[in-house]
Amino acid sequence: MANNICLNQKECGKSTGFWLLLTLGGLVMLGTLSAFFFLEHHGHIKTGMTNQIVWGLPHVFAVFLIVAASGVLNVASIGSVFGKKMYKARARLSALLALTILSGGLAVLVLDLGRPDRLIVAMTYYNFKSIFALNMIFYNGFFAIVGLYLLTMMDRKLKPWYKPIGMLAFLWRLALTTATGSIFGFLVARAGYNSALYAPMFIIYSFAYGLACFIVVQAAMYKWNDIEIDEAVLCRLKNLLATFVAAALYFTAVLHLTNLYFAKQWDFERFLLSDGGIYTLLFWGGQVMLGGFLPLLLIFSPGARKQPAILLIAALLVIIGGHAQMYVTIVGGQAFPLDMFPGYAESSSFFDGVVHAYSPSVWEMMLAVGGIATTFLITTVAVRVLKFLPEDEIKDPSSTVGQH
Amino acid sequence: MSESMNSKLEDRRDFLKASALVAGVAVGPGVLFYGIAHSRSPEEGASSKQRWGMLIDTTKCAVGCNDCVTACNTENGLSGKTGEQDSQWIRKLNIKHLQTGVEHNLPMLCQHCENPPCVDVCPTGASMKRADGIVLVDRHICIGCRYCMMACPYKARSFVHEPLTEQNPEVPRGKGCVESCTFCVQRVDRDETPACVEACTASGHQAMLFGDLNNPESDIAKAMKTVATTEVRADLGLNTGVRYQGI
Numbered sequence: 001m002a003n004n005i006c007l008n009q010k011e012c013g014k015s016t017g018f019w020l021l022l023t024l025g026g027l028v029m030l031g032t033l034s035a036f037f038f039l040e041h042h043g044h045i046k047t048g049m050t051n052q053i054v055w056g057l058p059h060v061f062a063v064f065l066i067v068a069a070s071g072v073l074n075v076a077s078i079g080s081v082f083g084k085k086m087y088k089a090r091a092r093l094s095a096l097l098a099l100t101i102l103s104g105g106l107a108v109l110v111l112d113l114g115r116p117d118r119l120i121v122a123m124t125y126y127n128f129k130s131i132f133a134l135n136m137i138f139y140n141g142f143f144a145i146v147g148l149y150l151l152t153m154m155d156r157k158l159k160p161w162y163k164p165i166g167m168l169a170f171l172w173r174l175a176l177t178t179a180t181g182s183i184f185g186f187l188v189a190r191a192g193y194n195s196a197l198y199a200p201m202f203i204i205y206s207f208a209y210g211l212a213c214f215i216v217v218q219a220a221m222y223k224w225n226d227i228e229i230d231e232a233v234l235c236r237l238k239n240l241l242a243t244f245v246a247a248a249l250y251f252t253a254v255l256h257l258t259n260l261y262f263a264k265q266w267d268f269e270r271f272l273l274s275d276g277g278i279y280t281l282l283f284w285g286g287q288v289m290l291g292g293f294l295p296l297l298l299i300f301s302p303g304a305r306k307q308p309a310i311l312l313i314a315a316l317l318v319i320i321g322g323h324a325q326m327y328v329t330i331v332g333g334q335a336f337p338l339d340m341f342p343g344y345a346e347s348s349s350f351f352d353g354v355v356h357a358y359s360p361s362v363w364e365m366m367l368a369v370g371g372i373a374t375t376f377l378i379t380t381v382a383v384r385v386l387k388f389l390p391e392d393e394i395k396d397p398s399s400t401v402g403q404h
Numbered sequence: 405m406s407e408s409m410n411s412k413l414e415d416r417r418d419f420l421k422a423s424a425l426v427a428g429v430a431v432g433p434g435v436l437f438y439g440i441a442h443s444r445s446p447e448e449g450a451s452s453k454q455r456w457g458m459l460i461d462t463t464k465c466a467v468g469c470n471d472c473v474t475a476c477n478t479e480n481g482l483s484g485k486t487g488e489q490d491s492q493w494i495r496k497l498n499i500k501h502l503q504t505g506v507e508h509n510l511p512m513l514c515q516h517c518e519n520p521p522c523v524d525v526c527p528t529g530a531s532m533k534r535a536d537g538i539v540l541v542d543r544h545i546c547i548g549c550r551y552c553m554m555a556c557p558y559k560a561r562s563f564v565h566e567p568l569t570e571q572n573p574e575v576p577r578g579k580g581c582v583e584s585c586t587f588c589v590q591r592v593d594r595d596e597t598p599a600c601v602e603a604c605t606a607s608g609h610q611a612m613l614f615g616d617l618n619n620p621e622s623d624i625a626k627a628m629k630t631v632a633t634t635e636v637r638a639d640l641g642l643n644t645g646v647r648y649q650g651i
């Protein structure tokens with residue numbers, strides 16, 4: 001263990017690195033904003049999105065972040081709801097990441113709107129029947145509750161509230177991810193989404209993606225501080241990630257097996273599992289192999305017990321696989337043509353009956369990565385000015401409270 | 405089948421509605437009541453005594469004829485281009501039976517569903533159904549999220565991908581918003597028929613009939629009583645205002 005542990009980055013005095021990171025994030029953000037203004041001026045004609053593929057790359061990145069945001073809070077929940085000490089030490093970072101990752105995801109969704117200038121309309125006109133509007137309410141609530149939760153962790157006077165608010169945050173984020181999954185589950189007309197399994201499946205995905213994001217950020221912070229992760233902690237996180245990844249694989253299998261059971265879903269399943277080109281490749285290669293089996297293999301490899309790098313690689317793979325999954329779910333689900341007349345072949349000037357093509361333009365790519373940049377920037381600043389470093393060995397951190 | 409699907413949907417909606425209520429109360433009553441105070445009534449200017457509908461005879465719809473599409477484009481100021489990013493409010497659809505090879509031709513447009521999924525999912529209430537059954541997008545509230553396009557089972561909606569010029573002042577359209585067939589609401593409100601129907605009649609094919617489904621004396625209501633009609637994707641239980649015959 002390193003001797004001079006700094007509780008936040010400022011104390012370490014490594015300012016050059018901090019500014020470097022900030023510049024890096026800022027540059028990406030600049031790209032995102034210029035893409036935004038460019039698209040705002042010219043319209044979505046400059047993207048690869050069409051009247052067939054209406055949600056594209058920005059939505060892939062945004063939904064990944066939103067789902068991961070609720071999952072990353074798991075670490076804090078296990079700490080406060082189930083009273084596990086090792087997780088308690090990580091609760092602050094977990095809550096912080098939940099807020100910053102959600103901000104990133106929502107930022108992209110807003111920047112991609114056809115009329116982002118009407119954001120205020122979206123905030124004030126609610127159609128309560130709409131699952132989308134419900135999601136907005138859940139997101140706002142999430143910010144409020146997790147914000148409070150974080151306060152109870154940071155301010156000793158609020159300590160009595162730590163547990164109840166932790167519980168509320170836990171339940172709230174389960175509901176939030178259910179609602180996010182239901183965005184797709186509600187699209188009954190589309191073969192790719194017609195399953196009630198979407199909501200629970202998204203919860204499991206969120207566990208895996210969220211934990212993976214947590215592991216990556218924690219690794220970066222440890223590296224920064226020259227701290228080595230405790231072996232027992234490494235082991236626990238490793239097992240937890242393995243459990244979530246295995247559960248995600250299981251749900252994916254159940255979804256497709258039940259779909260195969262319904263004859264009317266066969267065409268879609270054949271498309272996705274064998275004839276879908278890029279979607280088939282991303283499903284098997286990205287979601288299942290890179291994001292599922294490979295991380296499991298790494299985690300259970302003999303060296304993993306002692307090698308934090310292996311867990312880090314596994315977590316990065318889960319994140320890559322998660323993006324592949326979102327691409328398959330969101331873009332693949334739209335690429336498969338709507339079947340208005342079952343039993344008939346359809347054709348028209350509006351691309352009925354054909355698999356829709358999608359090739360994202362550089363503008364929407366720049367827009368899409370804006371979410372990661374947003375998360376990155378807020379997190380970098382927050383961990384510099386406040387105390388978020390997971391501290392396993394420090395018994396009494398009170399001497400540094402309030403040093404920001 | 406469609407019943408059970410409906411009730412399943414209802415269940416899910418109820419559950420989510422209930423959660424929303426809990427959410428609203430927890431987050432702060434202010435948000436909730438603000439929302440309610442601002443929800444608009446879509447009933448303005450139309451009467452629920454009527455339900456506008458359309459009956460399309462596919463046996464009369466001629467192969468190669470595109471008159472309804474052209475008329476729609478002219479009336480509503482659409483460019484008529486058919487790229488992937490261009491708006492199409494009505495399109496000619498050719499369907500061919502996979503086993504028998506029988507072909508049908510028909511115009512496909514917004515079906516003006518009684519239970520429109522586009523309206524259900526729209527977060528702001530921009531997608532709305534008038535009392536007389538016409539489904540519209542309020543150009544001033546639409547934020548361009550495109551969720552309605554994801555939800556529509558008929559691909560009836562288009563997103564305006566680029567700035568528009570030379571618009572018909574009666575038909576407000578604009579970049580960044582979603583749009584679809586309005587049954588030519590500006591004409592209907594003047595007691596005229598939609599432009600597509602007029603064009604189809606003028607071409608001599610007479611494949612489209614427009615009228616009030618609620619009025620037993622109307623031609624459309626009478627026709628619906630005498631011929632077998634089809635609701636596209638009837639399994640979804642949307643009770644569409646547009647019906648087809650001859651399929």
Ligand code: SF4
Nearest residue numbers: 514515517520522556
């Ligand atoms: S056809 Fe589509 S756009 Fe028209 S009312 Fe039905 S769901 Fe809405």
Ligand code: SF4
Nearest residue numbers: 526546547549550552
């Ligand atoms: S694109 Fe406009 S009309 Fe469609 S769901 Fe979004 S806000 Fe509603």
